[in-house]
Amino acid sequence: MDILEFYKKALTIRFFEEKVDWLFSRGLLGGTTHLCIGQEATAVGVVGALRQDDYIVSTHRGHGHLIAKGADITKIFSELLGKREGYCKGRGGTQHLCVMELNFLGTNGITGGGLPIAAGAALSIKLSGEDRIAVCFFGEGASNQGTFHESLNMASIWNLPILFVCENNMYAMSTRFSDISKFDDVALRAASFGIPSVIIDGMDAGRVFENTKKIAEKIRQGGGPALIEAKTYRFCGHSKSDARLYRTREEEAAWKQKDPLPKMELKLLEVISQGEIEVIKRSIKASVDDAYEVAVAGEDPGVEEALEGAYAQREDLLPQGNI
Amino acid sequence: MPWTKIYSNKEEFEKAAAGSTLRGITYKEAILEATSRMLEQDKSVFVIGEGVDDAGGVFGTTKNLHLKFGKDRVMDSPLAENGITGIAIGAAISGMRPILVHMRVDFLPLTLDQIINHAAKWHYMFGGKLSVPLVVRAIIGRGWGSAAQHSQSLPSLFTNIPGLRVLMPATPYDAKGLLRAAVYDGNPVIIIEHRWLYDHMGHVPEDDYTVPIGKGIVRREGKDATVVGISYMAYEAMRAAEALSKEGIETEVIDPRTVKPLDMGLIIESVKKTGRLVIADTGWKECSVGAEIVARIMEESCGILKAPVVRVNLPETPTPASPALEKAYYPGVDHIISAVKKTIQK
Numbered sequence A: 001m002d003i004l005e006f007y008k009k010a011l012t013i014r015f016f017e018e019k020v021d022w023l024f025s026r027g028l029l030g031g032t033t034h035l036c037i038g039q040e041a042t043a044v045g046v047v048g049a050l051r052q053d054d055y056i057v058s059t060h061r062g063h064g065h066l067i068a069k070g071a072d073i074t075k076i077f078s079e080l081l082g083k084r085e086g087y088c089k090g091r092g093g094t095q096h097l098c099v100m101e102l103n104f105l106g107t108n109g110i111t112g113g114g115l116p117i118a119a120g121a122a123l124s125i126k127l128s129g130e131d132r133i134a135v136c137f138f139g140e141g142a143s144n145q146g147t148f149h150e151s152l153n154m155a156s157i158w159n160l161p162i163l164f165v166c167e168n169n170m171y172a173m174s175t176r177f178s179d180i181s182k183f184d185d186v187a188l189r190a191a192s193f194g195i196p197s198v199i200i201d202g203m204d205a206g207r208v209f210e211n212t213k214k215i216a217e218k219i220r221q222g223g224g225p226a227l228i229e230a231k232t233y234r235f236c237g238h239s240k241s242d243a244r245l246y247r248t249r250e251e252e253a254a255w256k257q258k259d260p261l262p263k264m265e266l267k268l269l270e271v272i273s274q275g276e277i278e279v280i281k282r283s284i285k286a287s288v289d290d291a292y293e294v295a296v297a298g299e300d301p302g303v304e305e306a307l308e309g310a311y312a313q314r315e316d317l318l319p320q321g322n323i
Numbered sequence B: 001m002p003w004t005k006i007y008s009n010k011e012e013f014e015k016a017a018a019g020s021t022l023r024g025i026t027y028k029e030a031i032l033e034a035t036s037r038m039l040e041q042d043k044s045v046f047v048i049g050e051g052v053d054d055a056g057g058v059f060g061t062t063k064n065l066h067l068k069f070g071k072d073r074v075m076d077s078p079l080a081e082n083g084i085t086g087i088a089i090g091a092a093i094s095g096m097r098p099i100l101v102h103m104r105v106d107f108l109p110l111t112l113d114q115i116i117n118h119a120a121k122w123h124y125m126f127g128g129k130l131s132v133p134l135v136v137r138a139i140i141g142r143g144w145g146s147a148a149q150h151s152q153s154l155p156s157l158f159t160n161i162p163g164l165r166v167l168m169p170a171t172p173y174d175a176k177g178l179l180r181a182a183v184y185d186g187n188p189v190i191i192i193e194h195r196w197l198y199d200h201m202g203h204v205p206e207d208d209y210t211v212p213i214g215k216g217i218v219r220r221e222g223k224d225a226t227v228v229g230i231s232y233m234a235y236e237a238m239r240a241a242e243a244l245s246k247e248g249i250e251t252e253v254i255d256p257r258t259v260k261p262l263d264m265g266l267i268i269e270s271v272k273k274t275g276r277l278v279i280a281d282t283g284w285k286e287c288s289v290g291a292e293i294v295a296r297i298m299e300e301s302c303g304i305l306k307a308p309v310v311r312v313n314l315p316e317t318p319t320p321a322s323p324a325l326e327k328a329y330y331p332g333v334d335h336i337i338s339a340v341k342k343t344i345q346k
């Protein structure tokens, strides 16, 4: 694991999300968005342990996963701004970001909707005999959806190459997990499908990386599905308008002590100086600001583009020899 | 073409086929053949669904395919309709061409999240970056005991959604050709089959062919009234037309074959000629395919009707179980005959 690279990715995510937050507060972005500030370690740790050709299926809180997978933040900004240059030509927005060239099969506005789709990508891999894996992020809230149980069961009976990653940040909107689940750990549920699981500190990128690396390799070698539950915390509200009345400021302060970024900086100080860290911070902050400026100067899609593309034109699919 | 013909019963087909070299097979055999050919030719095609490897093979439409192609490509699945749909979508966007089979249309409501929120939208909302070549087959039940939860038609759940296609083939020829067209269309396609069509026979070429999605067909020409007969109701419409002909009324019967997209051009052409329209559908009336046809005529050529449209649909109640009640429940040839007469008297 290249700690410097991880740190830069995590910082990019943090600054990107903070910029998005700022843009909302200034009314420069509309709709809603779900930020992953505080959860950067799960994104960089998991994705950093994967290969480029591994599939990722993400959630509504997916900017971090996408940035970790190597996306161009300018194109993400463009998409959030509804510009033609966006990854989905402005048709998707924050909850529908898909980047096929990175094998990133979408953020998703339907809680739990991505779970079976990730299992389907894993089924493709298995049927084609490839050694890739599919990784599905989901929140602890999604683990109460039927799709969670259906997908884990099918992944298990078909021995699919899939890693389920639960980012347990304790709250689904304002609902505390302990109010909607008899147990605090989602990982317990994996056992009923015969799926091995681990519970890890999701605020520690190194831990997340090492665990993912080990488990992903096992899956790649035909070991079947596994589940990682990363205990984490979102420092911000659920979405842009959330006064966070369902949790205490003390609880938040305690979790902020575990902020993944200072932890990474401590590690980095073993190899570079504080001054160098400051330079990196400034340069990443500047690159995020620049990316936004480039994106906002982009083109709005033409109105006719709203009406295009409900159907794929795939004349290429039909095999020869048809009468 | 001999295979555009529609035969109301087996005897009728055999009479027509006597002395000819054209091959006749049943509707269910046509589906089985199309599926088997695609499994043979294309490694990316696979079949998934509850009981697809059962000895009966979903009323014969997937029979023994698992023995020929293995259980990896003809996959029995757990009872988890929404989950299986998601799995099929995930496989479709990553290079496979799944054919997902449901024994009953009634199980489709459990899959609506994956179909409506995901499959239908992904091509558009991801800016055309991917397509979802997913085929979902589902079967309408009918007959004693099918009752409320095993008899529904439900195309309108899907015709309302941009991004989806909905096919309702009535003949063996169309069942084979439309299934192949669906698999290679590149979009999510729902095929609604009627259980009562499964033993109907018709001419079906052994070669591979596709029937174009969005093209209806005139099953019988006539000048006095147009009857659009959807799925099984195309047969009831043919019977009605024969009976009416004896009374000197010549009915044109149109089988739209696909209900999204609808071949409105064909229907409008016919109504321009006859001025009278009856729509016979396998489902309920409100917000139905028939409602769409009427609305489109109003929008596109409202002057062509000489009389109010009459629709033949299920009554606005769930389907009863008792055979006595069921008999009263389902409309058929007699309803179509009176509907045609009603439009002509006006």
Ligand SMILES: Cc1ncc(C[n+]2csc(CCOP(=O)(O)OP(=O)(O)O)c2C)c(N)n1
Pocket: A034, A060, A061, A109, A110, A111, A112, A138, A139, A140, A141, A142, A143, A169, A171, A172, A173, A238
């Ligand atoms: C099917 C569905 N139900 C409800 C919502 C509204 N919603 C959006 S995010 C969310 C909470 C999800 O919680 P969790 O899965 O734990 O993820 P987190 O937000 O904590 O990252 C809810 C209820 C939705 N988007 N989709």
